[in-house]
Amino acid sequence: MLELPDAARDSDALRRPALVVRSGRARVLVLGPAGAVTADVVLGAAEPADTLRLPPATRGAVLIGLPDRQDDREExxxxxxxxxxxxxxxxxxxxxxxxxxxxxxxxxxxxxxxxxxxxxxxxxxxxxxxxxxxxxxxxxxxxxxxxxxxxxxxxxxxxxxxxxxxxxxxxxxxxxxxxxxxxxxxxxxxxxxxxxxxxxxxxxxxxxxxxxxxxxxxxxxxxxxxxxxxxxxxxxxxxxxxxxxxxxxxxxxxxxxxxxxxxxxxxxxxx
Missing domain, CATH: 2.60.120 (Jelly Rolls)
Known part of the structure; x- marks a missing residue:
């Protein structure tokens, strides 16, 4: 879990940090200023995207590693x-x-x-x-x-x-x-x-x-x-x-x- 200590002052909508998955797959949950989940996505080379820009006032992010697709269970x-x-x-x-x-x-x-x-x-x-x-x-x-x-x-x-x-x-x-x-x-x-x-x-x-x-x-x-x-x-x-x-x-x-x-x-x- 990543914590962003400046969430209360983070208001720049143009210059945004990002999380980039260089290899493998990861689920990323973005937490807003009140702790609510504002994004819940899977990133990776085989996914629709491998980069997620964090919105303003992000309080934290939770990262969970995922297995390769071929190892996934069927049902x-x-x-x-x-x-x-x-x-x-x-x-x-x-x-x-x-x-x-x-x-x-x-x-x-x-x-x-x-x-x-x-x-x-x-x-x-x-x-x-x-x-x-x-x-x-x-x-x-x-x-x-x-x-x-x-x-x-x-x-x-x-x-x-x-x-x-x-x-x-x-x-x-x-x-x-x-x-x-x-x-x-x-x-x-x-x-x-x-x-x-x-x-x-x-x-x-x-x-x-x-x-x-x-x-x-x-x-x-x-x-x-x-x-x-x-x-x-x-x-x-x-x-x-x-x-x-x-x-x-x-x-x-x-x-x-x-x-x-x-x-x-x-x-x-x-x-």
Whole structure:
């Protein structure tokens, strides 16, 4: 994690520093002055770009090395999100870095002792227990999103979507989610249309509920797609439900980063 100490005075929009990936691949998250994520992109020679200019008032940047493309997993690469049982990097107050997404538990921050944890690793379950509102923002447009829940009963969970739409039926009401079971958990799978990069999904739960996971099916970019992956793009809801039934939520959702021998060389370039 890189910290820029002059964020409060950084207002020059013309002369901007940049991060350049000379080799390998890296995910870069840019943090704004209030700690919000203002950019979440993958840089590398085989990506659309290998240089990212930092906008004015940037407070910091989080860099995560990624494996070479040929080492990527087939199905899990298509899933972005998080589960409560897997620790995530804490990039700033209350914002956790997940696979292909960032998580913001509104009004809650991880703590170590009596102080908030600004950077380190934290379990999402520290932030999502009981009555809560948790926003997951996806770096790539999600075609379907799944919400895994434990406990609770009745109408004590709500889904808010910004950056995409839920299809509506003839009566004008949103298309209901498809329910699939994962052991003791109920997984609600919602179809999304017109999604864009940066789509944010907010799950609000009652006190008796426990939010266990939020994850999405993300269509592959053209250079990574294969013929045997066309099913996800054709019907992402069915494909996501099938994956949950076959693998389970914990095995399906990838970790935010994995150890390996791959290296990414990133340099700082002054504006």
């Amino acid at each position: 899990e690469d298509r899933i972005a999100g998080w589960v409560t049982s897997v620790p995530l990097p804490s990039a700033t107050d209350g914002v956790l870095v997940a696979a292909g997404a960032v998580v913001d538990a509104v009004g809650r921050v991880p703590e170590r002792g009596v102080a908030p944890l600004r950077s380190g690793w934290a379990l999402p379950e520290e932030l999502v227990g009981g009555r809560s509102a948790v926003t997951t923002t996806f770096a790539q447009p999600p075609a379907a999103v799944a919400v895994a829940l434990e406990g609770g009963a009745g109408d004590d969970v709500a889904l808010g979507v910004e950056g995409a739409e839920r299809p509506v039926g003839r009566d004008g009401s949103p298309e209901p989610p498809v329910l699939v079971s994962d052991g003791p958990r109920a997984v609600l799978v919602f179809r999304l249309t017109g999604a864009r990069a940066g789509t944010a999904v907010t799950v609000t739960t009652g006190a008796a509920r426990r939010l266990y996971a939020v994850f999405a099916a993300v269509p592959a970019t053209p250079d990574r797609d294969h013929g045997d992956r066309e099913a996800l793009a054709a019907d992402p809801v069915t494909a996501l439900c099938d994956a949950v039934s076959r693998l389970g939520v914990e095995a399906l959702v990838p970790a935010p980063c994995e150890p390996g021998a791959d290296l990414a060389e990133v340099v700082w370039k002054e504006g």
